[in-house]
Amino acid sequence: MRKLFTLATLILSSSILFAQRADYWQQAVDYKMDIDVDDKNYQYQGKMNLKYSNNSNQALHKVYFHLYFNAFQPGSMMDYRLSNISDPDPRMSNNLGTKESPKYQSRIASLTPEQIGYQKIKSLLMNGQPTTYKIDGTLLEVVLPQAIEAGQTADFDMEWSAQVPEQIRRSGRNSKEGVVLSMAQWYPKMAHFDEFGWHLDEYVAREFIAPFGNFDVTIHLNKDFVVGASGKLQNPQAVKGYMKKPQAMVKEGKATWNFKAENIHDFVWAADPKFVVDSAQSKGGVTIYTVFLPSSKEVKDNWKTALELATEFFDYTSAHFGAYPWSTYSVVQGGDGGMEYGTATLVTGGRNLKSLVGVIFHEAAHSWYQHLFGINExxxxxxxxxxxxxxxxxxxxxxxxxxDTLEPNSVLSGYRAYYKLALSGKEEPMSLLADYYNSNYAYSNEAYSKGQVLAEQLGYIIGKQNLQKTFLQFYDIWKLKHPTANDFKRVAEEVSGVNLKWYFNLFINTTRKIDYAISSVNDKEIVLSNKSDFAMPIDLLVEYADGSKELFYIPLREMRGEKPAENFEIYQGVKRTVLEDWFWTNPTYRIPLSKKAVKVVIDPTQRLADVESANNTYPQQ
Known part of the structure; x- marks a missing residue:
């Protein structure tokens, strides 16, 4: 037994090493911030000490910070984007026309100096020496007094002032639901540097990438406010909301809040005098906090039920996708919809129960994809x-x-949205940078719907059990790192023994569509046709005149492997026959029959993303 265990361990270890990129490294940050808030004028003064560890193999002569609040100024790139995209986000624009003939105007364009957002740098030192810096839109470029050599850690000290913008996108003041401060993208954040270089994306409404690090954030704020934030509150006895009888430590009318978090890559907070706090603990030991406005009995009841379900969510997701590594998670009402951050989310809270649970589940799921795995969004x-x-x-x-059990395809609604997109003429390659889609419609359905389809259809290709194993092995290898899509592909290939280059390339980098058909059925054979330019393996369920059934599995030559039999209920008691590979260069495939077929179905599990399913059944329904 010892020899077998040792061999298995070596095989697993070599597999993990193989899946890990050679010479992988990642930068690290350690933030300590002190924030003094003027809630009357929606401004704050900030001090930051940032330790930045250069774990790359090269010296850095410059660094960059994101100043996201600067996007909320007339004439910004975000302002122009809203003015020129065909379907601007309605939260960020006003329709000056009609529903039939809309004429959109950016809400940013009309902001006054008292309403805009800004982050102004007052001083910036590196290792005690002055730096040279300039602000360019939402980016701060810093020329260093001396290079940060490979393997060195630099000490940055920054002071800045900021104004919280009107609530237009994610962060802001006085949301539609009445939350006074939604503090997302609120601090000068070190830009991400990796093997691909610096990631210097202007903020025009999309999402982010940042290095992992530790946060120690102290907030001085009007004593009447309650704060919900990333990380764990260090002084609950000194502030409102988190204890029944806090011994408030107030100085000049302000209470001091201190939150700490480790190994996250963004920090969010929100504050309002009317916030209430509730909490519960999952079976796995994660403390879930809800911080919300108790505006009605229905809202309070919904949040109570949502909290109970949230604890179940963290246990469920930890079991299926890898253990949640932090001790807390906070669901805080704020912002303009739902947006994930390190160990916390901002969501709008005046929702019905189904909608509230749905948005909490979605944003909490981001704790895996994107916060446990620092994906470049x-x-x-x-x-x-x-x-x-x-x-x-x-x-x-x-x-x-x-x-009790999931359907073979658990994301059919995502498939339907993808089909609508694929046939709309508006689809663009899914590899397009997030900011550059021609429409919000295309972006949303590529990112959310087609992304779901890629995952579920991957299970169709390699087998549902292999997909589940892939998720867990990917977690073991890539947790708290910055994987790429290719890294996920590599793990899936190692788990399944199937080559997936063709699938990821065509589904991500092109707008090619899948379309198979049953061309003919007679007493001697079934003829299948690939009517598209996207080849896939085929599951074909045949029912014979004598009542028996047979599942024909046709691998694709490019797979260089096969998926194992799957144990869906629909396949119970059905003979499975593996046929010869289908070449993508051959548009037809013939299956000889030994007895009469009365019903034939391509992929009865509905995981093959075939844009025209009417010809996937014989006789046609």
Missing amino acids: TVDEWFDEGFTSYVQAQAFQQLFEKR
């Missing part, structure tokens, strides 16, 4: 949003809808 938005939506759908069906 500006590059692989589908890997972030699509896989999150896949996790959300499975958890929602099991925990909210109380289904």
Whole structure:
């Protein structure tokens, strides 16, 4: 037994090493911030000490910070984007025309100096020496007094002033639901540097990439406010909301809040005098906090139920996608919809129960895809949003809808949205940078819907059990790192023994569509046709005149392997026959028959993303 265990361990270890990119490294940050808030004028003064560890193999002569609040100024790139995209986000624009003939105007364009957002740098030192810096839109470029050599850690000290913008996108003041401060993207954040270089994306409404690090954030704020934030509150006895009888430590009318978090890559907080706090603990030991406005009995009841379900969510997702590594998670009302951050989310809270649970499940699922795996959302938005939506759908069906078992395809709604997109003429390659889609419609359905389809259809190709194993092995290898989509592909290939280059390339980098058909059925053979330019393996369920059934599995030559038999209920007691490979260069495939077929179905599990399913059944329905 010892020899077998040792051999298995070596095989697993070599597999993990093989899946890990050679010479992988990642930068690290350690933030300590002190924030003094003027809630009357929606401004704050900030001090930051940042330790930045250069774990790369090269010296850095410059660094960059994101100043996201600067996007909320007339004339910004975000302002122009809203003015020129065909379907601007309605939260960020006003329609000056009619529903039939809309004429959109950016809400940013009309902001006054008292309403805009800004972050102004007052001083910036590195290792005690002055730096040279300039602000360019939402980016701060810093020329260093001396290079940060490979393996060195630099000490930055910064002071800045900021004004919180009107609530337009994610962060802001006085949301539609009445939350006074939604503090997302609120601090100068070190830009991400990796093997691909610096990621210097202007903020025009999409999402992010950042190095992992530790946060120690102290907030001085009007004593009447309650704060919900990333990380763990260090002084609950000194502030409102987290203890029944806090011994408030107030100085000049302000209470001091201190939150700490380790190994996250963004920090969010929100504050309002009317916030209430509730909490519960999952079976796995994660403390879930809800911080919300108790505006009605229905809202309070919904939040109470949502909290109970959230604890179940963290246990479910930890079991299926890898253990949640932090001790807390906070669901805080704020912002303009739902947006994930390190160990916390901002969500709008005046929702019905189904909607509230759905948005909490989605944003909490981002704790895996994108916060446990620091996915570059500006590059692989589908890997972030699509896989999150896949996790959300499975958890929602099991925990909210109380289904005993999932259907073979658990994201059919995502498939339907993808089909609509694919046939709309508006689809663009899913590899497009998130900011550059021609329409919000295309972005949303590529990232959320087609991303879900990629994950579920991957299970069709390699087998459902192999897909589940892939998720867990991917977690073991890549947790708290910055994987790419190719890294996920590599793990799936190692788990399944199937080559997946063709699938990821065509589904991500092109707008090619899948379309198979049953061309003819007679007493001697079944003829299948690939009517598209996207080849796939085929599951074909045949029912014979004598009542027996047979599942023909046709691998694709490019797979260089086969998926194992799957144990779906629909396949119970059905003979499975593996046929010769189908070449993508051959548009037809013939299956000889030994007895009369009365019914034939291509992929009865509905995981093959075939844009025209009417010809997938014989006789046609």
